[in-house]
Amino acid sequence: MSTDQSLIRNFSIVAHIDHGKSTLADRLIQYTGGLTNREMKEQVLDNMDLERERGITIKAQTVRLDYPAKDGKTYILNLIDTPGHVDFAYEVNRSLAACEGSLLVVDASQGVEAQTLANVYQAIDVDHEIVSVLNKIDLPAADVPRVKAQIEDVIGIDASEAVEISAKTGLGIEDVLEAVIKRLPPPAVGDPDAPLKAMLVDSWYDPYLGVICLVRIIEGTLKKGMKVRLMRSGGAYPVDGVGVFRPKKESIDSLGPGEIGYLNASIKQVRDARVGDTITDDRRPATEALKGFKPAQPVVFCGLFPVDSAEFEDLREAIERLALNDASFSYEMETSAALGFGFRCGFLGLLHLEVIRERLEREYNIELITTAPSVVYKLEMTDDTTVDLHNPADMPDVMKIRSIAEPWIKATILVPDEYLGGVLKLCQDRRGNQLELTYAGSRAMLIYELPLNEVVFDFYDRLKSISKGYASFDYHWVDNREGDLVRMSILVNDEPVDALSMVVHRGRAEQRGRAMCEKLKDLIPRHMFKIPIQAAIGGRIVARETLSALRKDVTAKCYGGDASRKRKLLDKQKAGKKKMRQFGKVEIPQEAFIAALKMDDN
Numbered sequence: 255m256s257t258d259q260s261l262i263r264n265f266s267i268v269a270h271i272d273h274g275k276s277t278l279a280d281r282l283i284q285y286t287g288g289l290t291n292r293e294m295k296e297q298v299l300d301n302m303d304l305e306r307e308r309g310i311t312i313k314a315q316t317v318r319l320d321y322p323a324k325d326g327k328t329y330i331l332n333l334i335d336t337p338g339h340v341d342f343a344y345e346v347n348r349s350l351a352a353c354e355g356s357l358l359v360v361d362a363s364q365g366v367e368a369q370t371l372a373n374v375y376q377a378i379d380v381d382h383e384i385v386s387v388l389n390k391i392d393l394p395a396a397d398v399p400r401v402k403a404q405i406e407d408v409i410g411i412d413a414s415e416a417v418e419i420s421a422k423t424g425l426g427i428e429d430v431l432e433a434v435i436k437r438l439p440p441p442a443v444g445d446p447d448a449p450l451k452a453m454l455v456d457s458w459y460d461p462y463l464g465v466i467c468l469v470r471i472i473e474g475t476l477k478k479g480m481k482v483r484l485m486r487s488g489g490a491y492p493v494d495g496v497g498v499f500r501p502k503k504e505s506i507d508s509l510g511p512g513e514i515g516y517l518n519a520s521i522k523q524v525r526d527a528r529v530g531d532t533i534t535d536d537r538r539p540a541t542e543a544l545k546g547f548k549p550a551q552p553v554v555f556c557g558l559f560p561v562d563s564a565e566f567e568d569l570r571e572a573i574e575r576l577a578l579n580d581a582s583f584s585y586e587m588e589t590s591a592a593l594g595f596g597f598r599c600g601f602l603g604l605l606h607l608e609v610i611r612e613r614l615e616r617e618y619n620i621e622l623i624t625t626a627p628s629v630v631y632k633l634e635m636t637d638d639t640t641v642d643l644h645n646p647a648d649m650p651d652v653m654k655i656r657s658i659a660e661p662w663i664k665a666t667i668l669v670p671d672e673y674l675g676g677v678l679k680l681c682q683d684r685r686g687n688q689l690e691l692t693y694a695g696s697r698a699m700l701i702y703e704l705p706l707n708e709v710v711f712d713f714y715d716r717l718k719s720i721s722k723g724y725a726s727f728d729y730h731w732v733d734n735r736e737g738d739l740v741r742m743s744i745l746v747n748d749e750p751v752d753a754l755s756m757v758v759h760r761g762r763a764e765q766r767g768r769a770m771c772e773k774l775k776d777l778i779p780r781h782m783f784k785i786p787i788q789a790a791i792g793g794r795i796v797a798r799e800t801l802s803a804l805r806k807d808v809t810a811k812c813y814g815g816d817a818s819r820k821r822k823l824l825d826k827q828k829a830g831k832k833k834m835r836q837f838g839k840v841e842i843p844q845e846a847f848i849a850a851l852k853m854d855d856n
């Protein structure tokens with residue numbers, strides 16, 4: 255028997271990072287009986303270690319709740335938790351596509367932030383009904399009327415009926431559930447006997463079951479034992495299991511129209527179960543696939559090299575494993591004269607990069623050198639071909655390049671008035687074009703166009719430090735634009751260090767080059783000889799520093815002395831050298847790479 259579709263509600267929670275989305279989700283689960291008090295202690299929906307530690311949601315999670323409402327009927331609520339960070343905006347997008355409504359959670363002590371806007375606009379774009387929820391009203395700093403007014407002024411939706419809650423204390427949770435069933439619509443009615451049409455919302459790898467697919471049924475019925483076909487990728491698989499998360503995995507017989515659940519079907523790789531694909535019945539297929547999602551494109555690239563080159567194979571294995579579960583992370587082998595064998599990896603953004611790097615170091619215990627993050631440049635060559643440049647070290651001969659285009663983004667920044675000046679300067683320094691400057695209460699809302707290249711290094715860190723943590727930031731890609739871009743090489747003792755080369759705007763090259771040389775001068779230990787450190791564009795040196803020679807030999811004082819003491823000293827030096835890289839005659843410590851790549855503006 256199929257479920258009464260009018261009793262289903264599918265919804266997401268959208269919010270700015272830290273406004274309490276996960277805490278609310280856990281409360282909803284607890285209230286409807288999915289969790290005991292003890293289980294509630296640990297946040298449930300953020301289940302990756304790193305997610306919990308950093309307090310951020312990365313993968314969207316889903317849970318099915320049974321809610322006996324005040325009207326006497328029991329509703330089935332499917333909640334899809336969405337990631338809060340800008341890098342994972344594409345996950346928000348596809349989660350939203352599986353639902354009819356959203357709860358907009360706003361911290362009543364903070365108000366609307368940049369990602370509140372970005373996420374709620376995405377929800378409005380897919381025609382969601384929206385229920386505003388003001389969270390953290392237990393805090394003394396909570397200002398409900400002000401934040402309500404802000405939601406109306408800045409977002410432009412009615413907030414008069416906003417639900418006021420404290421996800422922390424549990425106050426108002428029932429009101430949220432009542433609002434969900436009364437104010438959010440049920441899914442559009444679908445025929446349970448029609449050919450199966452289901453949207454693949456998410457997929458991940460389970461070591462026991464293979465790939466698990468999160469699906470939203472549009473029409474037809476999904477049953478264990480049937481054979482399903484993925485309409486875009488073409489593969490067909492017998493269904494081994496069908497079920498839901500409550501939040502624990504639970505098998506059920508079938509999923510009907512409007513429902514959200516999972517299937518497992520011995521699919522080997524996440525890449526074979528692409529998010530956005532349409533799942534149908536292999537024997538009785540639907541005629542048309544659903545409109546898919548844009549695939550997530552890596553936008554930031556960098557090289558990952560093992561500090562100890564003997565760990566290359568371990569790194570390969572670890573990267574392959576991580577990629578099994580993360581279709582948006584790309585990699586290919588790379589060799590660098592300076593760093594040896596490693597991988598050129600593509601990420602959705604800087605946080606994604608950080609997360610992967612940290613997992614490699616922590617879970618797989620591999621020490622890494624990360625090269626400067628770079629964006630993808632589009633080169634138009636004189637022979638009319640185009641080249642995507644992922645690595646500044648691969649820049650072709652300039653004579654063969656007609657033009658270089660770089661990605662631009664549109665950024666939304668919300669910042670308290672008193673820090674506005676600093677933020678404007680930062681955006682201006684980073685070649686930004688101001689599009690809008692408006693006020694929402696005592697905060698300014700800035701819309702800027704910026705080259706992504708200027709953002710990937712440390713823009714977010716700078717923004718946070720200028721605004722003492724109060725500015726919020728969100729961006730999306732706009733287009734590629736031609737720019738006066740050049741490759742700058744860094745030479746240490748006349749040897750180019752490939753890992754430090756970068757593509758820069760000509761107008762910023764000298765400043766960047768000088769800053770880099772000055773930094774390296776402080777970071778490279780002195781040697782027995784003078785070391786020139788230079789930044790060059792083509793053959794032209796744009797900046798130069800000289801590291802003076804060390805006066806004394808460490809072993810000099812044992813000259814003619816005891817040989818074993820001399821060896822000990824040298825051994826000690828060697829131990830300190832493990833993390834050094836040899837460039838011609840010069841050794842550069844690993845920290846120098848990392849530190850050198852973090853640029854300041856002064």
Ligand SMILES: Nc1nc2c(ncn2[C@@H]2O[C@H](COP(=O)(O)OP(=O)(O)OP(=O)(O)O)[C@@H](O)[C@H]2O)c(=O)[nH]1
Pocket residue numbers: 269270271272273274275276277278300309310311337338339389390391392393419420421422423
């Ligand atoms: N005082 C108070 N604190 C709350 C409340 N709700 C959540 N918090 C706290 O706010 C912080 C952020 O809450 P989360 O639920 O992790 O935020 P989130 O929006 O899920 O964050 P992301 O998963 O990164 O998007 C945590 O330290 C919570 O304990 C509330 O109602 N009152």
